[in-house]
Amino acid sequence: GDSVTQTEGQVALSEEDFLTIHCNYSASGYPTLFWYVQYPGEGPQLLFRASRDKEKGSSRGFEATYDKGTTSFHLRKASVQESDSAVYYCALPLSSSFSKLVFGQGTSLSVVP
Amino acid sequence: DMKVTQMPRYLIKRMGENVLLECGQDMSHETMYWYRQDPGLGLQLIYISYDVDSNSEGDIPKGYRVSRKKREHFSLILDSAKTNQTSVYFCASSQGFSNERLFFGHGTKLSVL
Numbered sequence: 001g002d003s004v005t006q007t008e009g010q011v012a013l014s015e016e017d018f019l020t021i022h023c024n025y026s027a028s029g030y031p032t033l034f035w036y037v038q039y040p041g042e043g044p045q046l047l048f049r050a051s052r053d054k055e056k057g058s059s060r061g062f063e064a065t066y067d068k069g070t071t072s073f074h075l076r077k078a079s080v081q082e083s084d085s086a087v088y089y090c091a092l093p094l095s096s097s098f099s100k101l102v103f104g105q106g107t108s109l110s111v112v113p
Numbered sequence: 114d115m116k117v118t119q120m121p122r123y124l125i126k127r128m129g130e131n132v133l134l135e136c137g138q139d140m141s142h143e144t145m146y147w148y149r150q151d152p153g154l155g156l157q158l159i160y161i162s163y164d165v166d167s168n169s170e171g172d173i174p175k176g177y178r179v180s181r182k183k184r185e186h187f188s189l190i191l192d193s194a195k196t197n198q199t200s201v202y203f204c205a206s207s208q209g210f211s212n213e214r215l216f217f218g219h220g221t222k223l224s225v226l
Contacts, residue, residue, distance in 0.1 A: 041219070099207070099212055100161060101215065103156040103157075105154060105155040
Protein backbone atom coordinates (compact mmCIF):
# COMPACT_ATOMS: atom_id res chain seq x y z
CA GLY A 1 0.00 0.00 0.00
CA ASP A 2 0.91 3.65 -0.23
CA SER A 3 3.21 4.80 2.55
CA VAL A 4 5.78 7.40 3.54
CA THR A 5 8.67 6.90 5.90
CA GLN A 6 10.66 9.60 7.64
CA THR A 7 13.82 8.10 9.02
CA GLU A 8 14.68 10.81 11.55
CA GLY A 9 12.37 11.12 14.52
CA GLN A 10 14.29 13.93 16.19
CA VAL A 11 17.02 16.22 14.92
CA ALA A 12 18.99 18.62 17.11
CA LEU A 13 21.10 21.31 15.43
CA SER A 14 22.84 24.58 16.18
CA GLU A 15 22.01 27.78 14.32
CA GLU A 16 23.58 27.99 10.85
CA ASP A 17 23.91 24.19 10.61
CA PHE A 18 22.81 22.39 7.44
CA LEU A 19 19.57 20.42 7.66
CA THR A 20 18.46 17.33 5.77
CA ILE A 21 15.27 15.43 6.56
CA HIS A 22 14.71 12.25 4.60
CA CYS A 23 11.37 11.07 3.27
CA ASN A 24 10.98 7.87 1.28
CA TYR A 25 7.67 6.88 -0.22
CA SER A 26 6.02 3.84 -1.70
CA ALA A 27 3.30 4.48 -4.25
CA SER A 28 2.25 3.69 -7.77
CA GLY A 29 2.23 6.19 -10.57
CA TYR A 30 3.50 9.74 -10.26
CA PRO A 31 2.24 11.12 -6.98
CA THR A 32 2.27 14.70 -5.83
CA LEU A 33 4.15 15.01 -2.54
CA PHE A 34 3.87 17.58 0.19
CA TRP A 35 5.91 18.93 3.10
CA TYR A 36 3.96 20.32 6.06
CA VAL A 37 5.42 22.19 9.05
CA GLN A 38 3.92 22.37 12.52
CA TYR A 39 5.11 25.08 14.89
CA PRO A 40 4.57 24.65 18.64
CA GLY A 41 0.95 25.12 19.67
CA GLU A 42 -0.31 25.26 16.09
CA GLY A 43 -1.72 22.92 13.49
CA PRO A 44 0.34 21.77 10.50
CA GLN A 45 0.56 24.09 7.52
CA LEU A 46 1.68 23.49 3.98
CA LEU A 47 5.33 24.28 3.32
CA PHE A 48 5.34 23.26 -0.34
CA ARG A 49 4.39 20.59 -2.86
CA ALA A 50 6.10 18.91 -5.81
CA SER A 51 4.56 16.83 -8.57
CA ARG A 52 7.17 16.34 -11.27
CA ASP A 53 10.32 14.28 -11.25
CA LYS A 54 13.32 16.39 -10.18
CA GLU A 55 10.99 19.27 -9.36
CA LYS A 56 12.26 21.52 -6.62
CA GLY A 57 9.95 23.20 -4.16
CA SER A 58 11.13 26.02 -1.98
CA SER A 59 9.75 28.12 0.80
CA ARG A 60 11.23 30.08 3.72
CA GLY A 61 14.74 29.02 2.69
CA PHE A 62 13.86 25.34 2.61
CA GLU A 63 14.29 23.23 -0.52
CA ALA A 64 12.96 19.81 -1.43
CA THR A 65 13.65 17.76 -4.49
CA TYR A 66 11.27 15.06 -5.67
CA ASP A 67 13.09 12.12 -7.21
CA LYS A 68 10.82 9.55 -8.81
CA GLY A 69 13.74 7.26 -9.53
CA THR A 70 14.68 6.82 -5.87
CA THR A 71 11.10 7.46 -4.61
CA SER A 72 12.38 10.13 -2.24
CA PHE A 73 11.41 13.68 -1.33
CA HIS A 74 14.06 15.07 0.99
CA LEU A 75 13.92 18.43 2.74
CA ARG A 76 17.02 20.61 3.02
CA LYS A 77 18.02 23.99 4.39
CA ALA A 78 21.50 25.42 4.19
CA SER A 79 21.47 27.42 7.41
CA VAL A 80 18.82 26.80 10.05
CA GLN A 81 17.60 29.36 12.57
CA GLU A 82 16.09 28.91 16.00
CA SER A 83 12.71 29.92 14.51
CA ASP A 84 12.83 26.81 12.30
CA SER A 85 12.29 24.61 15.36
CA ALA A 86 9.13 22.67 14.50
CA VAL A 87 7.84 19.28 13.44
CA TYR A 88 8.12 18.53 9.73
CA TYR A 89 5.87 16.03 7.94
CA CYS A 90 6.01 14.67 4.43
CA ALA A 91 2.66 13.57 3.02
CA LEU A 92 1.49 11.43 0.13
CA PRO A 93 -1.98 11.21 -1.46
CA LEU A 94 -3.46 7.74 -1.46
CA SER A 95 -3.65 6.39 -5.00
CA SER A 96 -7.00 4.81 -4.10
CA SER A 97 -8.50 8.06 -2.84
CA PHE A 98 -7.10 11.33 -4.02
CA SER A 99 -8.59 13.30 -1.13
CA LYS A 100 -6.83 11.28 1.54
CA LEU A 101 -3.29 12.14 2.59
CA VAL A 102 -0.95 9.73 4.32
CA PHE A 103 1.46 11.52 6.62
CA GLY A 104 4.88 10.36 7.70
CA GLN A 105 5.76 9.96 11.35
CA GLY A 106 7.11 13.49 11.57
CA THR A 107 10.60 14.82 12.32
CA SER A 108 10.97 17.09 15.32
CA LEU A 109 13.65 19.71 14.66
CA SER A 110 15.20 21.57 17.56
CA VAL A 111 17.61 24.42 16.79
CA VAL A 112 19.61 25.99 19.59
CA PRO A 113 21.33 29.40 19.36
CA ASP B 114 -10.18 35.11 6.83
CA MET B 115 -9.27 31.48 5.89
CA LYS B 116 -9.55 29.91 9.27
CA VAL B 117 -10.30 26.53 10.80
CA THR B 118 -11.50 26.85 14.39
CA GLN B 119 -11.55 24.01 16.89
CA MET B 120 -13.36 23.97 20.21
CA PRO B 121 -12.38 23.37 22.90
CA ARG B 122 -8.58 23.68 22.93
CA TYR B 123 -8.20 21.49 26.01
CA LEU B 124 -10.55 18.86 27.42
CA ILE B 125 -10.34 16.44 30.32
CA LYS B 126 -12.85 13.61 30.52
CA ARG B 127 -13.29 10.44 32.55
CA MET B 128 -13.36 7.03 30.94
CA GLY B 129 -16.86 6.20 29.78
CA GLU B 130 -17.97 9.79 29.29
CA ASN B 131 -19.12 11.09 25.92
CA VAL B 132 -16.95 13.59 24.11
CA LEU B 133 -17.87 16.13 21.45
CA LEU B 134 -15.16 17.94 19.50
CA GLU B 135 -16.31 20.71 17.21
CA CYS B 136 -14.72 22.22 14.13
CA GLY B 137 -15.71 25.13 11.92
CA GLN B 138 -14.26 26.65 8.77
CA ASP B 139 -15.01 29.92 7.01
CA MET B 140 -13.78 29.02 3.53
CA SER B 141 -16.79 27.03 2.27
CA HIS B 142 -14.50 24.06 1.71
CA GLU B 143 -16.24 20.90 0.63
CA THR B 144 -13.85 18.42 2.22
CA MET B 145 -13.13 18.21 5.92
CA TYR B 146 -10.98 15.83 7.95
CA TRP B 147 -10.37 14.63 11.47
CA TYR B 148 -6.87 13.45 12.38
CA ARG B 149 -5.30 12.40 15.65
CA GLN B 150 -1.67 13.03 16.45
CA ASP B 151 0.39 10.78 18.70
CA PRO B 152 4.15 10.77 19.34
CA GLY B 153 5.98 8.54 16.87
CA LEU B 154 2.85 7.91 14.83
CA GLY B 155 2.40 11.26 13.14
CA LEU B 156 -1.06 12.19 11.91
CA GLN B 157 -3.60 9.43 11.45
CA LEU B 158 -6.84 9.97 9.54
CA ILE B 159 -9.99 9.14 11.51
CA TYR B 160 -12.74 10.34 9.16
CA ILE B 161 -13.11 12.37 6.00
CA SER B 162 -16.22 14.24 4.90
CA TYR B 163 -16.83 15.23 1.29
CA ASP B 164 -19.83 17.44 2.07
CA VAL B 165 -22.97 17.48 4.20
CA ASP B 166 -23.91 13.94 5.27
CA SER B 167 -21.22 12.44 3.01
CA ASN B 168 -18.70 10.92 5.37
CA SER B 169 -16.14 8.17 4.90
CA GLU B 170 -13.96 6.21 7.29
CA GLY B 171 -10.28 6.91 7.44
CA ASP B 172 -7.57 4.61 8.73
CA ILE B 173 -8.61 4.48 12.40
CA PRO B 174 -12.38 5.05 12.68
CA LYS B 175 -13.06 2.55 15.47
CA GLY B 176 -14.46 4.23 18.57
CA TYR B 177 -15.34 7.45 16.72
CA ARG B 178 -18.23 8.82 14.75
CA VAL B 179 -18.74 12.10 12.95
CA SER B 180 -21.52 14.47 12.02
CA ARG B 181 -21.66 17.06 9.27
CA LYS B 182 -25.01 18.82 8.95
CA LYS B 183 -23.66 22.09 7.59
CA ARG B 184 -20.79 22.52 5.17
CA GLU B 185 -18.98 24.79 7.65
CA HIS B 186 -19.14 22.44 10.64
CA PHE B 187 -17.71 18.99 11.27
CA SER B 188 -18.02 17.27 14.64
CA LEU B 189 -16.13 14.31 16.08
CA ILE B 190 -17.96 12.24 18.70
CA LEU B 191 -16.49 9.72 21.10
CA ASP B 192 -19.21 7.60 22.67
CA SER B 193 -17.90 6.27 25.98
CA ALA B 194 -14.34 7.54 25.77
CA LYS B 195 -11.41 5.26 26.48
CA THR B 196 -8.02 6.08 27.96
CA ASN B 197 -6.29 5.14 24.69
CA GLN B 198 -8.19 7.96 22.99
CA THR B 199 -6.06 10.46 24.86
CA SER B 200 -4.46 12.41 22.04
CA VAL B 201 -4.34 15.68 20.16
CA TYR B 202 -7.11 15.92 17.57
CA PHE B 203 -6.82 18.07 14.48
CA CYS B 204 -9.54 19.15 12.12
CA ALA B 205 -8.66 20.22 8.58
CA SER B 206 -10.41 21.37 5.44
CA SER B 207 -9.57 21.55 1.75
CA GLN B 208 -11.15 23.03 -1.34
CA GLY B 209 -13.19 20.71 -3.55
CA PHE B 210 -12.14 17.10 -3.31
CA SER B 211 -8.52 17.95 -3.72
CA ASN B 212 -5.73 17.48 -1.23
CA GLU B 213 -3.67 20.26 -2.77
CA ARG B 214 -3.65 22.18 0.45
CA LEU B 215 -5.11 21.21 3.79
CA PHE B 216 -5.89 23.96 6.29
CA PHE B 217 -5.59 22.75 9.86
CA GLY B 218 -7.03 24.05 13.10
CA HIS B 219 -4.93 24.52 16.24
CA GLY B 220 -5.97 21.17 17.64
CA THR B 221 -7.82 19.91 20.72
CA LYS B 222 -5.80 18.19 23.41
CA LEU B 223 -8.02 15.50 24.92
CA SER B 224 -7.11 13.65 28.09
CA VAL B 225 -9.25 10.66 29.10
CA LEU B 226 -8.61 9.65 32.71
